[in-house]
Amino acid sequence: xxxxxxxxxxxxxxxxxxxxxxxxxxxxxxxxxxxxxxxxxxxxxxxxxxxxxxxxxxxxxxxxxxxxxxxxxxxxxxxxxxxxxxxxxxxxxxxxxxxxxxxxxxxxxxxxxxxxxxxxxxxxxxxxxxxxxxxxxxxxxxxxxxxxxxxxxxxxxxxxxxxxxxxxxxxxxxxxxxxxxxxxxxxxxxxxxxxxxxxxxxxxxxxxxxxxxxxxxxxxxxxxxxxxxxxxxxxxxxxxxxxxxxxxxxxxxxxxxxxxxxxxxxxxxxxxxxxxxxxxxxxxxxxxxxxxxxxxxxxxxxxxxxxxxxxxxxxxxxxxxxxxxxxxxxxxxxxxxxxxxxxxxxxxxxxxxxxxxxxxxxxxxxxxxxxxxxxxxxxxxxxxxxxxxxxxxxxxxxxxxxxxxxxxxxxxxxxxxxxxxxxxxxxxxxxxxxxxxxxxxxxxxxxxxxxxxxxxxxxxxxxxxxxxxxxxxxxxxxxxxxxxxxxxxxxxxxxxxxxxxxxxxxxxxxxxxxxxxxxxxxxxxxxxxxxxxxxxxxxxxxxxxxxxxxxxxxxxxxxxxxxxxxxxxxxxxxxxxxxxxxxxxxxxxxxxxxxxxxxxxxxxxxxxxxxxxxxxxxxxxxxxxxxxxxxxxxxxxxxxx
Numbered sequence: 001x002x003x004x005x006x007x008x009x010x011x012x013x014x015x016x017x018x019x020x021x022x023x024x025x026x027x028x029x030x031x032x033x034x035x036x037x038x039x040x041x042x043x044x045x046x047x048x049x050x051x052x053x054x055x056x057x058x059x060x061x062x063x064x065x066x067x068x069x070x071x072x073x074x075x076x077x078x079x080x081x082x083x084x085x086x087x088x089x090x091x092x093x094x095x096x097x098x099x100x101x102x103x104x105x106x107x108x109x110x111x112x113x114x115x116x117x118x119x120x121x122x123x124x125x126x127x128x129x130x131x132x133x134x135x136x137x138x139x140x141x142x143x144x145x146x147x148x149x150x151x152x153x154x155x156x157x158x159x160x161x162x163x164x165x166x167x168x169x170x171x172x173x174x175x176x177x178x179x180x181x182x183x184x185x186x187x188x189x190x191x192x193x194x195x196x197x198x199x200x201x202x203x204x205x206x207x208x209x210x211x212x213x214x215x216x217x218x219x220x221x222x223x224x225x226x227x228x229x230x231x232x233x234x235x236x237x238x239x240x241x242x243x244x245x246x247x248x249x250x251x252x253x254x255x256x257x258x259x260x261x262x263x264x265x266x267x268x269x270x271x272x273x274x275x276x277x278x279x280x281x282x283x284x285x286x287x288x289x290x291x292x293x294x295x296x297x298x299x300x301x302x303x304x305x306x307x308x309x310x311x312x313x314x315x316x317x318x319x320x321x322x323x324x325x326x327x328x329x330x331x332x333x334x335x336x337x338x339x340x341x342x343x344x345x346x347x348x349x350x351x352x353x354x355x356x357x358x359x360x361x362x363x364x365x366x367x368x369x370x371x372x373x374x375x376x377x378x379x380x381x382x383x384x385x386x387x388x389x390x391x392x393x394x395x396x397x398x399x400x401x402x403x404x405x406x407x408x409x410x411x412x413x414x415x416x417x418x419x420x421x422x423x424x425x426x427x428x429x430x431x432x433x434x435x436x437x438x439x440x441x442x443x444x445x446x447x448x449x450x451x452x453x454x455x456x457x458x459x460x461x462x463x464x465x466x467x468x469x470x471x472x473x474x475x476x477x478x479x480x481x482x483x484x485x486x487x488x489x490x491x492x493x494x495x496x497x498x499x500x501x502x503x504x505x506x507x508x509x510x511x512x513x514x515x516x517x518x519x520x521x522x523x524x525x526x527x528x529x530x531x532x533x534x535x536x537x538x539x540x541x542x543x544x545x546x547x548x549x550x551x552x553x554x555x556x557x558x559x560x561x562x563x564x565x566x567x568x569x570x571x572x573x574x575x576x577x578x579x580x581x582x583x584x585x586x587x588x589x590x591x592x593x594x595x596x597x598x599x600x601x602x603x604x605x606x607x608x609x610x611x612x613x614x615x616x617x618x619x620x621x622x623x624x625x626x627x628x629x630x631x632x633x634x635x636x637x638x639x640x641x
Contacts, residue, residue: 021486021511024549029542034481037457037539038473040447042097047104049442053078055098062095064107069445072461072470079128084109084135086126093126093135101155102213105130106171108138108149108158116147117195120204125149125160127171138169139176147192148205152213157264159191159207159216166191166207166218168264179216179262179269186228186246189221194255195247197221201284201338208287210294216262217272217286217294223255250641254301257283261294261313261322272311274298275324284338290346295327299338305329306336308353328366328378330355334577337361337530341391343401352381352401354388356570361387363401365420381422387567389413395443395464400426402443406567408432410504411492411537415448415466428466434538447472451539453490453506456482486511488551490544492537495560497590504535504568505560505591510551513600520605521556521595523629527584528613530566530573534559558595562587580641585620592621592628609633 029035042055042064055064062081067074084092097110106127113123122145125138138149138158146167149160158169164183169176180190191207198204207218229247232240248254256279259272272294274281285297294311308328314320330336341354341363350367355378364378381401382388392402400417408414408427413434417426429435433452440446444464451457459473493505510519524547526533540547547557563583564576575583588608596603608629610618615637622632 024485029545037475045440049440049444069440101151102153103155117198119198122147152209154213161191164189187224191218194221194223203284210288210292214264218260220258221255225253272322273324275309289344291348303335304332334574343394346396360569381418410567411535452537456539497587508547508551508557510554515600518602519556520602523608524559525610526614527562527617529564532566534561535567560591581620588621589625607631611635
């Protein structure tokens with residue numbers, strides 16, 4: 001495979017003189033705080049859409065404060081850490097996280113969090129009453145920790161999972177009701193999910209509140225038939241310890257799942273139909289429509305067919321049974337990504353979601369209005385050779401969908417809005433780089449974090465049109481610090497590995513680079529399906545500083561995204577389906593071959609490294625391309641599929 005050309009676009013970056021720069025060390029990068037970017041912590045929008053809260057530490061004390069979106073100025077102190085004295089006295093509890101009740105009169109305070117897997121954790125939870133300024137236990141502290149504690153929408157109740165069973169608490173009386181009783185480790189999970197859902201679908205909470213707070217839709221997972229796997233932990237101990245858990249390998253038995261609707265006033269649960277007799281399925285999302293109808297997403301085992309189904313409940317007093325109603329169906333020749341892009345309109349007229357059926361991931365509107373007994377076909381709101389990256393929600397007031405996409409360039413992350421009629425997309429933040437927005441209730445304002453490969457994050461407050469209200473964190477100190485260490489630009493790169501096929505990446509050259517000298521090269525990559533480590537133009541944090549340290553030591557560092565990675569449409573992304581490692585390896589070997597032909601590269605000193613899937617790729621590349629790569633680092637690699 002031949003690389004025809006390489007286009008390098010030099011980024012704007014920090015460039016102090018060589019004499020002035022300080023040398024980076026691993027201790028500087030990984031064990032000091034001087035390279036930490038400032039952000040707005042614990043951000044939450046208030047119901048009125050005019051205020052937000054943030055959590056900070058002041059004088060060693062946690063403080064949650066309220067700010068006005070219109071000005072960015074502080075308007076109130078919600079609570080101080082010193083107020084969080086547990087019942088019976090003692091030192092104030094530490095705050096890991098917080099959330100408001102629906103009426104915003106109470107706060108859920110999460111403390112003593114303990115991780116379970118990648119996204120899940122268990123903790124003790126308290127309820128802080130803003131009127132009485134008192135802290136109370138959510139549940140008996142002598143019992144095991146809770147998972148997934150949430151308030152009901154009206155703030156009168158809370159729910160949580162403990163030891164695989166679902167519980168409901170009446171906050172006024174403190175009465176605790178155990179909704180399920182068959183939960184058991186390695187057997188049945190109620191209201192939470194198993195390892196597969198968490199790892200593969202980024203999903204942890206297997207229950208949802210109805211809008212009026214009187215019902216809970218929850219998933220039950222029976223993993224009794226799933227085989228166990230042993231992990232050996234080598235911690236700071238004389239002997240290793242073992243951890244056994246249910247872990248279905250490819251082709252093995254998965255958990256059997258069912259859906260249930262719990263009615264709080266009557267204390268009864270109803271088994272819901274899933275619309276199929278097939279049991280080897282996934283339910284990776286569930287919830288209620290704004291009108292209170294339960295809905296869920298269903299995937300087949302191959303994950304190439306996705307359905308959105310509603311469950312119509314019978315009228316009270318009748319003998320009729322719940323029935324499913326299909327709202328949406330999508331099929332793929334390969335696989336369908338599970339996202340959080342599904343949003344219902346408040347008036348119940350329809351919903352929006354993203355789909356890549358056109359060849360690129362775009363937003364579609366699905367009407368719930370029946371025409372001659374059937375719902376109209378989904379209508380595309382966006383189109384073009386670019387990908388929608390996420391749907392942030394529906395701005396009901398302006399009748400538009402707010403989303404992020406790489407419309408302005410493959411490596412950019414733009415904040416955009418499109419009317420529900422699909423006309424005239426509006427870009428809310430101009431320019432290049434990565435934008436990550438958190439919107440207010442009602443979408444009147446948003447807080448944006450912008451960065452590029454070569455500029456640290458800047459956190460700013462904007463109104464709904466994109467107009468700047470206030471810069472909240474400019475990270476000027478961080479910018480000055482990296483400048484003092486002689487930051488070198490990470491230059492955008494495009495490689496043509498075959499006629500009509502280009503790969504995206506970047507190149508970092510050593511200080512005092514001379515085109516006639518020959519330098520060793522380290523290729524860095526992850527290469528996993530739909531990843532975009534080298535393509536996305538965003539601040540790389542400490543990893544980027546480590547690359548800068550290597551450059552200071554005389555190495556060229558190159559980041560590459562081969563075929564199978566994201567932001568390039570469905571064909572490019574799904575290229576590796578059923579043959580993971582084939583095209584990625586071909587592309588990385590071709591890139592190494594091209595690098596070795598450059599007059600400024602020492603072909604005898606090209607190495608590659610990666611972590612997880614990247615470790616799999618570096619292992620394959622050194623095996624299949626030992627004549628091209630002279631060294632490889634594989635951290636936590638996949639070695640057996």
